[in-house]
Amino acid sequence: MRAFAELLDRLSLTSSRNAKLRLVRDYLRDTPDPDRGWALAALTGDLAFDAAKPAFIRKAVEERMDPQLFWWSYDYVGDLAETVALVWPRRPGANREPQLSEVVEALRTTSRAEVQRLIEGWLDAMEDPRERWALLKLMTRELRVGLTARLAKRAAAEMAQGFTVDPAEIEELWHALHPPYEDLFAWLEGRSEKPSAENPGRFRPAMLAQAIDEAVDFAKLDPADYAAEWKWDGIRVQLVHEGGVRRLYTRTGDDISRTFPDVVDALLEEGVIDGELLVLREGKVASFAELQQRLNRKSVDAKLVARYPAGIRAYDLMAEGAQDLRTLPFAERRKRLEAFVARQASPRIDLSPLQPFETWATLAALRAEPPAGDPQVAEGVMLKRWDSIYEAGRPKGPWFKWKRDPYLIDAVLMYAQRGHGKRSSFYSDYTFGVWTEGEDGGRVLTPVGKAYFGFTDEELKQIDKFVRDHTTERFGPVRAVIAEPHRGLVFEVAFEGLQRSTRHRSGVAMRFPRISRTRWDKPPGEADELATLDRMLAQMEGG
Template sequence: MNRFAFLLDRLAYEPRRNAKIRLIADYFRETPDPERGWALAALTGALSFRHAKPGLIRGLIMERTDPVLFDLSYDYVGDLAETVALMWPGETRANRAPVLSEIVEGLTSTAKLDLPKRLAHWLDALDEVGRWALLKLITGSLRIGASARLAKTAVAALGDHKPDDVELVWPGLQPPYEELFAWVEGRGEKPFALDPAPFRPPMLAHPLEDADYRLFDPAAFVAEWKWDGIRVQASAGKDAEGRQVARLWSRSGEDVSGTFPDLIEALTFEGSIDGELLVLRDGKVQSFNVLQQRLNRKSVTPKLLAEFPVHIRAYDLLVEGDEDLRELPFDVRRKRLEAFVAREDNPRLDLSQMVPFDDWDGLAAARLDPASAGAGDDSAAVEGLMVKRRDSPYVVGRPKGLWFKWKHDPMTVDAVMMYAQRGHGKRSSFYSDYTFGLWTEDEEGVRLVPVGKAYFGFTDEELVELDRFVRKNTVNRFGPVREVTHTEAIGLVLEVAFEGIARSTRHKSGVAMRFPRIARIRWDKPPHEADRLESLEALIEAKESA
């Protein structure tokens, strides 16, 4: 465990991508199976422990230190694992530090009532860095600047392989990945997934910048609508006994089949489709706010299935029968997809429309007015365009120059900062999470109403300025939250960009923003000139009428 903890510590302080890859690859070379396999599982987010949760960690530290002191320390540090690792009392009191595989086995198999005692024993046996790494493992958020893709790149570096080679065999593999390491090191055969409905890593797009798209030949590209739903992958096939198996995967590879049993029943084909999950009522695409009623549901009732019928709008065909189509050009895959959807004639599946255009000006006009460019009654559910090279294969990750997303310009509003809270990890010493509000007038008079929170969109330099403003203009405190001066005359205006707006019964303002972020700090604008709540309500009414 100490060696793995040292790796995490080094990665947390190493800003360079290539240096991180070397650190991980060196660890894999020097560490035997199965230890390195469990480390890879931790780095890729493949570990989950049923009974080991943050509440367990809180309970243990509360028994060993003053609760008020812990709350103050946690508020200042901003990270649970780091706070507990530093506050855990006493020197190491065991002769042997546990190894990573022992910890994974213990967290998986130990009964819930016995786990606190066992976890405390491990924490007693480790130093501060070891305790921090162990607790990071339990909380599931390493926050060390090393993505799953980076870890897989390091695995590929052990042999003569590309990162995409590892991505393609990754689905279906299970920790501790001994067959994967044997393959990349030339000691074994390439792993083969027996799952009849596996997840296949998706192809992603780069934003299409207005200043760049005219550099490309429009004849080399096609365009289709980008729908405001959830990107999914529907895979189906027959197992060894000939039984139909179907699964619905999120873009990140999470199996979400249990949330959509009605859709799973309809996947009777053999193959794999890349598409958008939408709610359709009477043939019309509903808003993302409606789709949210079906997401992350622990129980799916017949009433829910009837009120929110889900649907897949197909973008691409990855596999048809036993044939993998991903290396074929997009034009070829598109024709195969059109024939596939027509042949299936499935009421839960249809085809995403292509957008005809002759030049970039014509496509830009279609982007601004989807209703007139073929989207018709579904135009309110269009969030932009996907622009794809005709000859592009379906490759893992975000390759340059093949696929682009050309989204609608975000909506913006000038709001007043009302509250601030420290961030986590590297931002734990800065007030980086901001609640903002808009003016409204009612029987209480003119006042600010909170409408959302944002914690990104600004640069590191701007964060320092924002943090300084919060500290100098705090007027009240509510635990870790600071109330910031926000009168009509004194305060800070933030230009907030967001992707969508909808009515909400869960917010005092009655509205909910989608993906809000700080687009600009309006040092030049006095608070009384910030926007009013009615401006958001007008946006919702315009959207509903459309």
């Protein structure tokens, strides 16, 4: 565990992407099997333990120390693993520190009744708080070290000895591999042949678009070289029918087939479609809020399927039958996609229509006017070179996304909560509100959203100080702050859209809210009112 703990500690303290890449690459090169494989599985989110729950950790520490003292400590630190790692009262006589592979194997096979005993024994054996922290983060799947699964796989590709491996090759192989990936490392170290990717129903790495720089890119690009289509507001997916196996994957390769069996069954022919998962009713796209009713569920019943009929709006065709189409130009793939979708003849699979344009000015006007009847379900437009092949990753030039300008409002900070990881000592999660009429006819604030990014580290320190200096009430790790017409803090909040919500007191929910800037100069009484959001929502709905 010691080497893994040191890796996590250094990753959590490193902001540079390239430095993180080197740290993981060197760890994979220097660490023997199977420890490095289990570490890679943990870093890519492919390691889970059904029997290990945070409640067992809390119970273990509460039996070792005064529970009130622990909760005071937890309130101050703001992170369960970090708190327990620091306060754990070790008992002498414990066995040696466990290896990472020992921990993983034990947690994979143990029963829930044995978990607490294992936790106590391991924590007693570890002298360094960093090791205890790494152990608990591993168990709870909350590493939060600023490393994406894609970057971890890239690090694996870079450890190859004597030859070059494209990270896309690792992505292509991934669903045919299983932790602790000994066959993968044997290939990367030149000790065996490349593992086979011929796994029916496998995931193909997605091609992603670059954000366009209007001031720079349009001057260099020829509109005639590009096709345009709407960027729909759902989730990017890949629908696979191959070798008799059908799967539905997210953009990052998570299998969500069980949640959307109706979509999976709609693909009659063998092939691979790249598209957007949406709720579709008679060809019309419903709001993202309706799609959320079906996301993150292990299974769905017939009633939910009927109420929120999901489907795919197809962007691209990656394979048709046994033929891989990714090396064909987009223009050819598009023709084949149109014919392929037509043959499915399913209301669950339709085509994302191309949008004709001749100049960038024409495209700008199109981007400003979402499709009729779907006013808030198109986030912007996509641009794709007619001659572009389908490349994994985010190559510069072939595809661009041009999102609509975000909506902006001024809102008042109402509550602040401690963050996690590097932010566990700061109040970095902010709930904000706008003015509305209270029961007595006066103005009161009602919460409309929560955001935890959009500001610099220096701004975070300033906001954190404001929270500490202006706290009015405490609720565990949450603080209420002064929020009056002439005293308080105003945020300019940017967001992508609004939707009606019965779960929120205000009746509205924001899509992707973030702090655009802090309005130190503006008194809270001049912040926006709920009526402003109601008008925005009516415009989005076409009313």
